Amino acid sequence: MSVLERITSKDAIALEEKHGAHNYHPLPVVLSRGEGVYVWDVEGNKYYDFLSAYSAVNQGHCHPKIVGAMVNQAETLTLTSRAFYNDRLGPYEKYVTETFGFDKLLPMNTGAEAVETALKLCRKWAYEKKGIPENEAQIIVCENNFHGRTTTIISFSNDPVARKNFGPYTEGFVKIAYDNIEALKEALEGGTNIAGFLVEPIQGEAGVYVPSDNYLKEAKALCEAHNVLFIADEVQTGIARTGRLLATCGNCSCIDKHCSGTPEVKPDILILGKALSGGAYPVSAVLANDAIMGVIRPGNHGSTFGGNPIAAAVGMAALEVVKEEELAQNAFELGVLFRDELNKFIPNCSVVKSVRGKGLLNAILINDAEESSTAWDICMALKENGLLAKPTHGNIIRFAPPLVMNREQLLDCISIITMTLAQFEK
Secondary structure, three states: OOOHHHOOHHHHHHHHHHHOOOOOOOOOOOEEEEEEOEEEEOOOOEEEEOOHHHHOOOOOEOOHHHHHHHHHHHOOOOOOOOOOOOOOHHHHHHHHHHHHOOOEEEEEOOHHHHHHHHHHHHHHHHHHHHOOOOOOOEEEEEOOOOOOOOHHHHHOOOOHHHHOOOOOOOOOEEEEOOOOHHHHHHHHHHOOOEEEEEEOOOEOOOOOEOOOOOHHHHHHHHHHHOOOEEEEEOOOOOOOOOOOOOHHHOOOOOOOOOOOOOOOOOOOEEEEOHHHOOOOOOOEEEEEOHHHHOOOOOOOOOOOOOOOHHHHHHHHHHHHHHHHOOHHHHHHHHHHHHHHHHHHHHHHOOOEEEEEEEOOEEEEEEOOOOOOOHHHHHHHHHHHOOEEOEEEOOOEEEEOOOOOOOHHHHHHHHHHHHHHHHOOOO
16 A cells, blocks of 8 residues: 555645645545445544535536546547647537537636636637727626636636736736626627627636526627627536536526426536536636637647547536536526525524525535634534535635435435534534
8 A cells, every 4th residue: 555545634735745745724624435425534434515616516426427537538639739630529518519509619628727718718809890999899808707716817806815916917808796787788788899798608717696587688688789709618507517408508408318498598608617527627618609709710729638538538528428417407406495494594594694696506504703613613513513614705605506406415414414504513
């Protein structure tokens, strides 16, 4: 048995603290194995995973079909770069574009890369198709957004932790309030050279803020009226997480694996990542129709690993699992159950103000100040009781289990959550 296999949690944490950059503040649990909705630490303790790697593991940990596709391809051909064609990329692009109803896919690796790609694509379209003068394109974004942490992306973030001491920042962005259709209307009517509107259908990192029912639909209509591209960042909300294949699907019938319905809101540019690979490999994508994607030509954009054979094989398998196992339907039904049960508990609990969410992307608002440690302390107690979750923005706890969870498991998790919260009653 190797040294790494015998390592303790204490030793593993100490090694990261000494040799790794301190750019995260993890919960003090050292995971070594995962299967389905469960993870185990190095001491063998078993937990429900209620974060799913920030919704990357929608299909469950180590799904055999996804792992099988990855291993099989890794033993055949791993990387060619895009200097040559490979036999997996074309079929993958065909499958994904047909699944989501777009003409073209531009393959990347991470969510932040995909967001950067969408921004570049929007600007180039604005200059070459809309006629905006070069270097003057403006893209509207929302306050409290989270699209990644690259230099350009933090330029339009209002998170001081992500921004402080990383300037100078990239220009070309107009910031408005989220879920405020009048603010968007004013920005479109009063602004000049507006190229696009970048939005999260649900603001996950900000605390699972679900917008008003008609917000996305009205926002898309406004963008169409002003010849502005509607860019949906579905890196976290996409791939069945919210009870639909995409959060922008609204109330369409895509919870049915045989869906042939029309999405309620069709983005001009769609950004996918995370669960596009089931958490097995970094896979992201930007989708658009020919009229937009056609502005990208050889040399304009690329990635050595983007569209590699493993990513293509894994991405296809991950989407097949979502369809075959009807994970959107499951997320929809279990999400309703989760919020219903929490709403029965909350009126008699002084610790929690409310629960909100969609599908299996939910959050509870802790009745304490954002700078308090209460949410962290609750997550530590949840860990001791066999469930892993993490605070976001201080006093909010996000709950996002793998979508392969069943009703019995979810009810067990709800019992753990309510029992733990009860421990914090004064």
